[in-house]
Each structure stands twice: as structure tokens, then as C-alpha cells.
Amino acid sequence: MGQQALLVIDVQRGLCEGPDAAFASGRVIEHINQLSQRAREHGVPVVFVQHEGRDGYLEHGSADWQLPDKLVCLESDLRVRKTTPDAFHGTPLAALLQAQGVTALVVCGMHTEFCVDTTTRRAMALGFPVTLVSDAHTTAGNAHLTPQQVIDHHNATLSNISSFGPRTTAVVTADVRFGE
Numbered sequence: 001m002g003q004q005a006l007l008v009i010d011v012q013r014g015l016c017e018g019p020d021a022a023f024a025s026g027r028v029i030e031h032i033n034q035l036s037q038r039a040r041e042h043g044v045p046v047v048f049v050q051h052e053g054r055d056g057y058l059e060h061g062s063a064d065w066q067l068p069d070k071l072v073c074l075e076s077d078l079r080v081r082k083t084t085p086d087a088f089h090g091t092p093l094a095a096l097l098q099a100q101g102v103t104a105l106v107v108c109g110m111h112t113e114f115c116v117d118t119t120t121r122r123a124m125a126l127g128f129p130v131t132l133v134s135d136a137h138t139t140a141g142n143a144h145l146t147p148q149q150v151i152d153h154h155n156a157t158l159s160n161i162s163s164f165g166p167r168t169t170a171v172v173t174a175d176v177r178f179g180e
Contacts, residue, residue, distance in 0.1 A: 002103030009109030014064025023147030
């Protein structure tokens with residue numbers, strides 16, 4: 001499998017707390033905490049990606065931009081700031097992963113159809129096989145699909161893309177293996 005890294009995408013207060021919280025945010029954060037603890041135990045880098053918006057939405061340093069208190073982030077974890085749905089675009093993420101010798105990614109976070117989807121597709125295009133943690137990403141849904149429908153759709157769709165070469169495999173939290 002190669003050296004892995006755990007990417008935790010956009011689990012920020014403005015997306016997971018309050019009236020606009022994404023679906024099942026508390027459960028997703030619990031799963032992410034389990035994943036990050038197991039990753040650290042196996043020497044796998046944990047990378048927290050934070051989106052930066054404008055005009056008061058997820059502005060760098062704002063309360064909504066911060067990681068939620070329930071999300072366990074250690075000083076030894078890595079942090080990347082981004083401004084687009086693609087965690088690689090205009091960020092040091094690819095170089096950071098290369099410096100760590102990372103060859104495979106485990107992806108979780110928020111929002112499924114935006115940043116999780118875009119980053120997963122870009123990771124495959126860059127040559128990284130991806131383990132998409134099927135019960136550790138979430139969304140708010142939309143006018144056409146419930147949050148669970150969006151999640152299920154992306155678990156199926158991303159797992160069926162073969163044209164990049166590297167594949168995405170959807171796996172539940174309990175079945176994610178690090179360091180094997």
C-alpha cells in the first residue's frame with residue numbers, strides 16, 4: 001500500500017456546528033478522531049485541511065474557520081490552508097506529502113460533493129490511491145438529494161472511477177488499516 005497520510009478536509013466550526021451543521025457532524029467527528037488516533041499510532045501523518053473563504057464566510061482566523069473543539073488535533077499534525085474545493089490547488093499539499101514519502105491517501109471530512117469529491121479526484125489524477133472513509137465524510141445535502149443520498153452517491157461514484165489509474169476504495173472507519 002505504501003506510506004499513507006490521513007487527510008481531514010474542512011472539518012471547521014462553520015460547517016459542523018450550529019444551525020447549518022452538516023448531517024451527522026458529531027458522528028463524523030467521532031469517526032475522524034478514531035482514524036487520526038490510529039493513524040498517529042502507526043506513524044501515519046495526519047493532515048488537517050482548512051478552507052478559507054471571503055466576505056465573512058470561513059475567513060482565516062475567524063471563529064467559523066477554526067477546528068471544532070471536539071476534533072482532536074495535535075501539535076504534531078500538519079495543517080494546510082486552501083481557497084478552492086481542491087486541497088492541492090495553490091497549496092503546498094503535494095510537496096508536503098512528497099516530503100513525507102506519502103504514496104496513498106485516506107480521505108474524510110466535509111462537504112462530500114465539493115471539497116471531498118474534488119480533492120479525491122485530484123489525488124487520483126496525481127497518482128495517489130485513495131481510501132475514502134465512507135462513514136467519515138458528510139454534507140448538508142441540497143434541494144434535490146438528502147445528505148445520505150449525496151454521501152452514498154459519492155461513495156459509489158468515486159469508487160467506480162478507473163480512468164486515472166489509481167483507484168478510490170470506499171471503506172467504513174472500522175475497516176480502515178494504517179501501516180499495513
